[in-house]
Amino acid sequence: MSRPEDTLSADIHYNDTEARKYTTSSRIQNIQASMTHRALELLDLSSPSLILDVGCGSGLSGEILSSIPPEEGGPHVWIGMDVSASMLDIALQRDVEGDLMLADIGQGVPFRAGTFDAAVSISAIQWLCNAESSEISPAGRLSRFFNGLYASLKRGGRAVCQFYPKNDEQKKMITGAAVKAGFGAGLLEDDPETKNVKVYLVLTAGAGSTSDITGVVKGMDGVDVLDPRRKREAGKGDIKKGSKAWIVKKKEQMERKGKVVKATSKYTGRKRRIAF
Amino acid sequence: MKILSLNFLTCAVKACKSSSASYPLHPKDAELVQDDIELNPQLLVNLMPRIDWSALSTTATELGFPALPAQPPTPEELEADEQKLKDLHNLLMQTQIMEGKLVCGNCGHEYAVREGIANFLLPSHLV
Numbered sequence: 001m002s003r004p005e006d007t008l009s010a011d012i013h014y015n016d017t018e019a020r021k022y023t024t025s026s027r028i029q030n031i032q033a034s035m036t037h038r039a040l041e042l043l044d045l046s047s048p049s050l051i052l053d054v055g056c057g058s059g060l061s062g063e064i065l066s067s068i069p070p071e072e073g074g075p076h077v078w079i080g081m082d083v084s085a086s087m088l089d090i091a092l093q094r095d096v097e098g099d100l101m102l103a104d105i106g107q108g109v110p111f112r113a114g115t116f117d118a119a120v121s122i123s124a125i126q127w128l129c130n131a132e133s134s135e136i137s138p139a140g141r142l143s144r145f146f147n148g149l150y151a152s153l154k155r156g157g158r159a160v161c162q163f164y165p166k167n168d169e170q171k172k173m174i175t176g177a178a179v180k181a182g183f184g185a186g187l188l189e190d191d192p193e194t195k196n197v198k199v200y201l202v203l204t205a206g207a208g209s210t211s212d213i214t215g216v217v218k219g220m221d222g223v224d225v226l227d228p229r230r231k232r233e234a235g236k237g238d239i240k241k242g243s244k245a246w247i248v249k250k251k252e253q254m255e256r257k258g259k260v261v262k263a264t265s266k267y268t269g270r271k272r273r274i275a276f
Numbered sequence: 277m278k279i280l281s282l283n284f285l286t287c288a289v290k291a292c293k294s295s296s297a298s299y300p301l302h303p304k305d306a307e308l309v310q311d312d313i314e315l316n317p318q319l320l321v322n323l324m325p326r327i328d329w330s331a332l333s334t335t336a337t338e339l340g341f342p343a344l345p346a347q348p349p350t351p352e353e354l355e356a357d358e359q360k361l362k363d364l365h366n367l368l369m370q371t372q373i374m375e376g377k378l379v380c381g382n383c384g385h386e387y388a389v390r391e392g393i394a395n396f397l398l399p400s401h402l403v
């Protein structure tokens with residue numbers, strides 16, 4: 001499928017016709033609804049909260065936030081940001097309950113510190129990876145967004161951003177930017193390795209009830225935790241100084257520095273036999 | 277835009293981040309509308325500690341509301357006194373700015389509000 005992100009910026013792509021098409025398509029409505037419910041499940045909110053909807057568009061996700069019944073902790077109040085005026089126009093016509101703002105998330109999040117209990121973003125943050133002019137860079141846009149988001153969430157607050165990464169590189173770039181801003185970050189993939197894969201970036205701001213990001217999915221059914229951090233931590237102490245693995249590691253380090261290094265062979269790291 | 281949101285918004289200009297004058301934004305030529313929204317007591321109690329009371333007082337005076345009490349109500353007071361809760365709900369949730377401008381006290385940048393939507397798009401040299 002073609003990616004609109006590759007050709008145009010969000011405010012130009014979602015003109016009046018595209019915005020209408022997007023909002024009236026029942027297929028998109030269903031997908032958006034199921035993703036919003038999944039995001040809410042991950043946010044795990046127990047009482048009515050103030051939520052930031054990043055890239056709220058025509059308010060498809062916001063509608064769900066306002067309609068959560070009291071026994072499930074709702075209804076929530078939300079403030080939506082979007083860069084497309086046409087999308088917001090449709091949101092006005094649909095008479096959504098949240099507050100709307102015309103703003104570019106790549107320019108930051110203009111709220112004072114600790115404003116929101118949580119943030120959701122459905123199919124929006126991949127748009128940050130595009131730069132339309134030479135003055136702005138994807139990395140700069142990502143860092144302004146995540147820094148702003150981190151500040152505007154209350155400590156212990158969570159954010160769930162569903163997005164469509166173009167490739168692994170983009171996934172890494174977005175996650176890296178979030179970690180750099182101070183978030184505890186994890187990626188949750190629903191239906192991995194299928195065409196319908198859905199990627200959720202789960203973020204925690206500051207120390208909360210769950211200090212580790214994996215705590216967010218604890219107790220959820222059918223979630224496998226793959227934690228690449230563990231391996232690195234464990235690997236550090238394992239290599240004994242003077243062993244073959246240690247020597248090979250050192251040689252690689254030297255090679256990376258541009259030094260001339262002898263090739264590794266089966267003799268590497270072996271003791272010389274005593275000649276006499 | 278609700279008065280509640282206005283209580284959380286700051287100026288988006290980079291140079292204003294460090295200045296205390298950039299918050300709160302001052303409404304100018306504001307046209308207000310009263311909306312009917314269902315009262316949600318739990319939400320207001322949850323929000324109360326996060327609301328900047330002095331900023332809210334400033335905004336209320338600027339919009340021509342009667343002066344607010346000097347001290348913010350405590351959560352217990354709110355739970356006990358329904359009238360207080362209703363007044364607060366009326367001000368924070370039901371009052372909406374439909375048209376007008378929001379002005380930063382530091383740099384003087386004006387954010388236009390049209391049909392209840394504030395425009396926070398900035399030219400690239402201010403980001």
